[in-house]
Amino acid sequence: MSELRLLQGNEACVEGALAAGMRFFAGYPITPSTEIAERCALRLPQKGGKFIQMEDELASIAAVIGASVAGVKAMTATSGPGFSLMQENIGYASLAEIPCVIVNVQRCGPSSGLPTSPAQGDYMQARWGTHGDHPIIAISPSTVQEAYTLMIRCFNLSEKYRVPVIFLMDEIVGHLREGTEFPAAESLELYERVSSPVMGIDKHCYQVEEGEWAPRLNPFGRGERYNITGLIHDEGGFPTNNKATARALISRLLDKIDRNTEDICDAREYRMEDAEIAVVCYGGTVRSAMAAVERARAEGARVGMFRPVTVWPFPEARLRAWLPQLKGLIVAEHNHGQMLLEVERVARRPARMIGRVNGTLIPPDEIYAAIMEDNV
Amino acid sequence: MREYSDLIYKYTRVDHLPHIWCAGCGNGILTRDVAVAFERLKLEREKTVVVSGIGCSSRAAGYLDVNTIHTTHGRALAFATGIKLANPELHVVVITGDGDCAAIGGNHLIHAARRNIDLTAIVFNNNTYGMTGGQYSPTTPTGDKGTTAPYGNIDRAFDIARLAESSGASYTARGTAYHTLETIQAIERGILHKGFSLIDCYSVCPTYYGRKNKKGSAVDMLIWQRDHGVPRARYDALSPEERQGKFPVGILQQNDYPEFIEQYQRIIDGCETEQERSAFIHD
Ligand SMILES: Cc1ncc(C[n+]2csc(CCOP(=O)(O)OP(=O)(O)O)c2C)c(N)n1
Numbered sequence: 001m002s003e004l005r006l007l008q009g010n011e012a013c014v015e016g017a018l019a020a021g022m023r024f025f026a027g028y029p030i031t032p033s034t035e036i037a038e039r040c041a042l043r044l045p046q047k048g049g050k051f052i053q054m055e056d057e058l059a060s061i062a063a064v065i066g067a068s069v070a071g072v073k074a075m076t077a078t079s080g081p082g083f084s085l086m087q088e089n090i091g092y093a094s095l096a097e098i099p100c101v102i103v104n105v106q107r108c109g110p111s112s113g114l115p116t117s118p119a120q121g122d123y124m125q126a127r128w129g130t131h132g133d134h135p136i137i138a139i140s141p142s143t144v145q146e147a148y149t150l151m152i153r154c155f156n157l158s159e160k161y162r163v164p165v166i167f168l169m170d171e172i173v174g175h176l177r178e179g180t181e182f183p184a185a186e187s188l189e190l191y192e193r194v195s196s197p198v199m200g201i202d203k204h205c206y207q208v209e210e211g212e213w214a215p216r217l218n219p220f221g222r223g224e225r226y227n228i229t230g231l232i233h234d235e236g237g238f239p240t241n242n243k244a245t246a247r248a249l250i251s252r253l254l255d256k257i258d259r260n261t262e263d264i265c266d267a268r269e270y271r272m273e274d275a276e277i278a279v280v281c282y283g284g285t286v287r288s289a290m291a292a293v294e295r296a297r298a299e300g301a302r303v304g305m306f307r308p309v310t311v312w313p314f315p316e317a318r319l320r321a322w323l324p325q326l327k328g329l330i331v332a333e334h335n336h337g338q339m340l341l342e343v344e345r346v347a348r349r350p351a352r353m354i355g356r357v358n359g360t361l362i363p364p365d366e367i368y369a370a371i372m373e374d375n376v
Numbered sequence: 377m378r379e380y381s382d383l384i385y386k387y388t389r390v391d392h393l394p395h396i397w398c399a400g401c402g403n404g405i406l407t408r409d410v411a412v413a414f415e416r417l418k419l420e421r422e423k424t425v426v427v428s429g430i431g432c433s434s435r436a437a438g439y440l441d442v443n444t445i446h447t448t449h450g451r452a453l454a455f456a457t458g459i460k461l462a463n464p465e466l467h468v469v470v471i472t473g474d475g476d477c478a479a480i481g482g483n484h485l486i487h488a489a490r491r492n493i494d495l496t497a498i499v500f501n502n503n504t505y506g507m508t509g510g511q512y513s514p515t516t517p518t519g520d521k522g523t524t525a526p527y528g529n530i531d532r533a534f535d536i537a538r539l540a541e542s543s544g545a546s547y548t549a550r551g552t553a554y555h556t557l558e559t560i561q562a563i564e565r566g567i568l569h570k571g572f573s574l575i576d577c578y579s580v581c582p583t584y585y586g587r588k589n590k591k592g593s594a595v596d597m598l599i600w601q602r603d604h605g606v607p608r609a610r611y612d613a614l615s616p617e618e619r620q621g622k623f624p625v626g627i628l629q630q631n632d633y634p635e636f637i638e639q640y641q642r643i644i645d646g647c648e649t650e651q652e653r654s655a656f657i658h659d
Contacts, residue, residue: 024462045644050461052640055487059454062447062484066427066458069445070466074458092448220425220443220459221466227389227438229446238392238438239446 003182009147009173010035010077012180013103014043016151017075019188022101023049024074026063028056028082031115032171033105036077057082061089061102068098069228071193071219073155077103080122081112083129090164091130092230094253097162097206097214099193101154104166105174106283108334108359117359118171120283120334124341126166127312133250135257137264138166138312142286144178150309156191157264161256162214168311170334172284172361195222207235213256257313265315268307269322271297275304277328277374280319280343280351282308285332285362292367301375314342323347328374330354332367387411387421388439396435400586400594402553402579406500407436409556409577410471413563414442424467427456429481431507433473433500433579450481453488456495464637467567470497474515475505478534482514485536489543489572493636496566497574498551499536502581510584521588537576537628546633547573553580554601555625558608562626571635578605 007015014036025040027033037053044051050067054060060076067074078086083104093100104126108119122129126138137157141147151167158165196205196216205226206215218224231239232246240246257264271293272278281289289305296303306322308315329351331340337353344351354370356362380390388411397403414424424442428434430449437444443466447455452470460468470477477485477499488495504522505511512522512529515536519528537548547569551559559577566573580586580597591597606614608626 024458026458045640046647048644048648050640052457052461054454054457055483058451059457059484059487062451062454063458063461065447066445066455066460067462068458069455070459070462072462074462088448089451219463220445221423221463223422225421225442225444227444227446229438230448231446 002184005180005182006177007144007180008035008175008177009141009144009169010105010175011039012144012147013151013167013169014039015182016148017101017155018043018047019148019182019185020073020152020155021190022073022075022155023047024064024067024072025050025076026052026054026060026067026074027076027078028054028060030079030082032107032174033077033079033103036103036105057085058089061086064100065089065093065098068100069220071222073099073159075101075103077105079105079107083122083125087130091132091134093164094130094134094136095230096228097217099158099162101151101158101165101167104168106168106170108357114359116171118284118334118361119357120170120285120338121357122168123311123333123335123338126168133254135161135163135253136166136312137161137163137257137310138168139309140168140283140311141173142283142307144173144176144180147173148180148182152188152190156189159193160191161260161264162217163257166312168283170284172287203236205237206233208252213260261313261315261317264310265313265318266309267315267318268309270305270307272304272306272322275302275322276326277301277303277330277371278306278322278326279303279330279332279367279371280306280339281332282311282339285334288362288364289332289367291364292371295364295368296371296375301371303371303375308339311339314339314346316346319343319346328352330367330370330374332362334362383408383411383415387414387441389441392439395439397432398583400580400582401432402502402581403433403436403500405553405556406498406551406559406577406579407439409551409559410436410469410498410563411440412560413567416560416564417567419467419567423465424469425459426469426471427452427459428471429473429476431473431476431505433471433502433506434476436471436500450476450479451484452476453481453484453495453497457488457493460493460495461637461640464494468495469567470495472497472499473506474499474501474503474536475513478514478536478539485540486543489540489545489574491636492544492546492571492633494570495572496563497572498563499574499576500579501536501576502579502585504581504585506581506584510588516585523588537574540572540574541629544572544633545574546571546631548628549573549575550605550623550625550628551575551577552601552605552625553578554598555605555607558625565627569630571633
């Protein structure tokens with residue numbers, strides 16, 4: 001049976017993670033994400049899971065990867081400064097193909113910025129924060145309900161593609177309280193990590209089966225003895241300088257996301273059927289944009305909203321499909337133009353940018369005014 | 377023809393030999409000590425995990441035929457914390473360097489020790505950053521040279537075993553590349569010990585540290601260890617004058633402090649038995 005509860009976005013994200021089977025959390029407190037750690041501390045032991053407050057974010061992400069190597073679905077949560085500290089090991093998880101989920105409840109500004117204020121300034125960092133070419137998936141919720149349901153999707157994708165998934169929340173959704181439905185456990189679609197039937201010394205632990213995209217590394221302790229490293233490695237998991245091996249590994253890592261965008265990418269359209277103007281936005285900004293679209297529609301403007309749910313990889317095929325009918329493109333995001341670059345790349349034309357970084361929300365009025373200016 | 381001993385066949389991935397270490401490096405001896413300790417304890421290899429960071433020392437993990445994970449610089453103890461907490465049945469051993477565990481990973485060291493989590497950390501302490509070519513490390517003695525201390529190191533050195541002890545580690549020991557028997561025993565007891573155990577093993581790096589500081593050959597450096605390290609029982613019997621310039625080898629201290637995972641398990645058990653469970657418990 002499903003249940004309805006009044007919850008904060010941060011709390012809902014924990015409940016979604018638990019429903020997905022998350023049983024390990026390691027983190028370090030930081031506004032505006034702290035409620036996630038607090039709720040994990042309360043809830044995980046009730047489920048037989050483990051919570052640990054680490055000494056910093058460097059340790060938190062490391063412990064999360066460690067727990068995942070031991071076969072447990074694991075996550076951490078942080079905000080800008082902590083997200084910066086986690087980057088090296090996010091790259092480690094990408095290369096070593098260890099599933100894990102990192103929640104970043106974005107706050108305003110570089111450095112310590114405005115800790116309690118909303119922003120979406122980590123959009124590019126979510127994609128390119130760690131060094132080197134690497135695969136990543138990032139998903140952004142707009143409602144408390146989605147903080148629950150999309151968290152399950154984060155775990156599913158992470159386990160399926162063996163890739164770190166960033167849950168790119170923002171302070172708006174993290175601290176919002178809304179009625180949230182917990183679907184019945186039986187109705188949830190959960191993806192469990194595929195394990196390999198091969199036991200014993202695994203010399204081919206990183207070999208990928210025909211028709212699959214990621215290796216079936218069994219959890220440590222299940223029967224194999226194999227090696228994991230952050231160095232470029234061969235199919236046996238051992239470091240190598242071989243150029244062909246390096247190229248094959250990096251290509252496969254990137255391909256497993258790039259060739260599966262249909263499965264991974266998700267976007268929502270709102271009143272796009274006959275739209276000539278599209279407002280592109282994601283996360284908490286969606287709420288202002290929807291109000292603006294409603295109002296402009298009431299005045300006859302042919303405007304809709306296009307909202308990437310999977311924000312990385314950018315759902316470009318979905319946006320491209322609307323381009324022929326669009327005359328105007330408006331991007332609304334809480335930064336100085338980050339997703340804007342993706343939108344313009346896909347559209348091959350300039351878009352109008354509505355952004356702000358002053359600690360306040362973009363009000364519907366501002367988006368409405370832009371729509372009406374474009375609607376000539 | 378068999379090129380190696382039975383021990384090496386059993387505990388190392390022989391197809392990945394020869395190892396990358398320089399001639400005369402102490403790491404090979406210390407890695408063997410770890411393997412002998414595993415053998416004596418009859419650890420199930422499938423249930424044993426060796427976690428390492430980055431450095432020459434951390435390359436030891438890849439040669440050992442157990443579950444091995446070579447992580448990022450400084451973070452081995454944090455990875456190990458996640459592995460052990462997620463599956464307490466595993467024997468989790470960390471192999472790390474002096475830079476890896478006391479510089480970039482110093483915070484993780486003191487906090488793993490403070491939690492007294494059931495991990496065994498084995499430091500291959502060569503007084504230098506070997507992998508990057510001989511820069512000074514947190515255990516380079518004051519006055520000694522490194523490529524980044526061409527005029528002599530003005531920092532004071534950490535005693536990693538004492539650092540761990542004062543941070544709460546319930547077992548600390550000293551090993552050296554020379555004192556094989558004592559080192560094996562110290563590792564063995566450290567693995568058996570419930571709680572955070574750290575064995576600070578002096579390695580030798582004739583290639584960088586030795587050459588920069590005119591310490592002679594690898595053999596000369598091992599002889600220095602022989603002449604200055606004294607097995608614990610004998611050391612205890614020495615007078616204060618006789619102890620001058622010597623250091624004890626073997627167990628330094630062992631205590632019975634509450635262990636982190638056992639404590640956490642009590643919380644889980646408490647939640648399970650609690651009658652008025654929170655409204656949110658629903659599976
Ligand atoms: C974040 C980061 N910083 C720096 C390095 C470069 N680096 C690799 S090994 C090493 C020093 C290792 O010294 P130590 O831990 O004493 O091990 P040793 O090589 O002497 O065994 C450094 C600085 C790195 N790999 N990662």
